[in-house]
Amino acid sequence: MKTACIYCFSGTGNTLLATRRLMAGLDERGVETTCYALTPDAHVQPGTSGLGIAFPVACQSTYPFVWDFIARLPPGDGRAVFVLDTLHAFSGGLLAPLRHLLVGKGYEPVGAIEIKMPSNLRLREPREEQVAATTEKAMAAVDCFAEQLAEGRAEWPRAGMLEGVLHALSRSRLLWGFARWMMGLRHDPGHCSDCGFCQSICPLHAIDPEGTPVLDRKACQLCMRCYSYCPVGSIRSRLPWQTYRAVKVGELLALQSSPGTQESETGSPS
Numbered sequence: 001m002k003t004a005c006i007y008c009f010s011g012t013g014n015t016l017l018a019t020r021r022l023m024a025g026l027d028e029r030g031v032e033t034t035c036y037a038l039t040p041d042a043h044v045q046p047g048t049s050g051l052g053i054a055f056p057v058a059c060q061s062t063y064p065f066v067w068d069f070i071a072r073l074p075p076g077d078g079r080a081v082f083v084l085d086t087l088h089a090f091s092g093g094l095l096a097p098l099r100h101l102l103v104g105k106g107y108e109p110v111g112a113i114e115i116k117m118p119s120n121l122r123l124r125e126p127r128e129e130q131v132a133a134t135t136e137k138a139m140a141a142v143d144c145f146a147e148q149l150a151e152g153r154a155e156w157p158r159a160g161m162l163e164g165v166l167h168a169l170s171r172s173r174l175l176w177g178f179a180r181w182m183m184g185l186r187h188d189p190g191h192c193s194d195c196g197f198c199q200s201i202c203p204l205h206a207i208d209p210e211g212t213p214v215l216d217r218k219a220c221q222l223c224m225r226c227y228s229y230c231p232v233g234s235i236r237s238r239l240p241w242q243t244y245r246a247v248k249v250g251e252l253l254a255l256q257s258s259p260g261t262q263e264s265e266t267g268s269p270s
Contacts, residue, residue, distance in 0.1 A: 001031050001080055001110075001149070006052030008255060009038035009066060009203065011223030013246030014086040014117040016255060019054045021139050022084055025146025037258045040065045040204060044073055050080040051107070056223075057087035057114070059179055061094050061170030063221045065204065070098065076107030082149055083112040084142070088119035093166030096159030111154025113145045120224050120244035135246075180217050184238025185227060187213050192234040198226040201249060203256060225252065 004026060010016035023033040031050070036042065038055060051073075055066045062085065081102050085091065091114060099109050115138045118131045148154040169175055187198075192213060199207045206219035207226065215226075215235070227235045228243040229252075 001026075001050035003032045003034075004050035004052050004082075005034045005036060005044075005047070006054055007036050007038040007042060007044065007069070008052075008054040009056070009063075009223075010054075010247075010252060010255065011056055011225050012120045012228045012244050013252060014115075014120070015054050015056050015084075016251060017135070017246050018084055018086055018115050018117070018138065018142050019052075021142040022052070022054070022146050025143050026150055029147065029150035031150050035255070035258065037255050038066065038069055039256070040068070042069055046074045046077070046079075048079065050082065050110070051076075052082050052084065054084040055086075057085050057091045057094065058222065059170045059175055060090075060092040060166050062091075063223065064171070064176070065221060067171070070101060073102075073105055073107075076102070076105050079107050080110045081107040082110050082154065084115065084145070085113075086115045086117045086138075088116065088121075090114075093163055093168070093170045095157055096163045097167040099156055109156050110152070111145065111149050112156045113141065113154075114157070115141055118244065118246070120228065120246075122242045122244070123239060125242050176221070179222060180220060182238065183222055184236075185215060185217070185220060185222070186236050187215050188234045188236050190234075191232055193232050195231065198230055198235060201225050201229055201253065201256070 006019060006023065008015060008019045019035065023035060026033050038053070044051065053070065055062050083098065085094065095112055102109055116134065117138050118126060118134050145154060198213055202225065203223060204219055204221055206216045208214040208216065227237060228245050229249045
């Protein structure tokens with residue numbers, strides 16, 4: 001690859017950190033990179049540059065809107081594609097089905113990596129040194145992946161025995177409904193300052209912008225952004241999860257406001 005465009009979604013910042021590190025590593029090795037926001041209405045134009053997709057793992061897979069984005073990718077015509085996902089434990093139902101879908105669309109998978117990052121769901125406040133150590137190890141793994149991608153040595157991990165079953169479960173509405181119920185995200189008007197901040201940072205527009213915020217639980221896909229970044233803590237959950245912020249909210253907003261539709265390309269072949 002001589003150039004690569006990376007579509008990135010990040011809920012509380014882990015994926016954005018990893019994507020930035022990957023872009024820096026590729027740029028250092030002569031692969032020119034550009035980052036676009038992976039949003040519910042993002043569209044990829046056909047092109048010859050490498051295509052990167054970066055997102056968090058959720059429910060052993062990823063968010064429904066990320067799968068929708070992948071499903072509407074244009075025909076690949078042999079275009080190189082690579083994937084970076086971030087997680088705390090394991091995915092189980094993601095990489096093999098994703099590879100199958102991309103190959104079916106005519107893409108050439110050239111590498112995928114799952115990066116273990118600090119969890120954004122903890123009942124106890126994590127120690128700063130533990131978070132720092134986990135992040136440092138993760139960035140080292142990203143550096144290695146960048147080198148392998150640039151040199152054409154990256155691989156796509158093999159599927160586990162239950163990956164197909166876990167993928168089917170992770171895509172079910174029943175599981176997502178249960179996850180929403182378990183998380184129990186809700187707006188507490190008694191603590192709300194009516195600043196509208198939660199509405200502006202929600203990637204799915206799941207918070208009613210008119211008047212006092214109302215969280216649409218059916219639209220919410222549990223990215224935890226509103227919960228983590230509300231300045232007065234008016235977004236509550238069923239359990240007292242600790243908030244987690246890997247980056248400043250302005251950095252997420254800058255990504256969110258970046259063009260979600262790639263311009264048509266005239267670049268060099270991969």
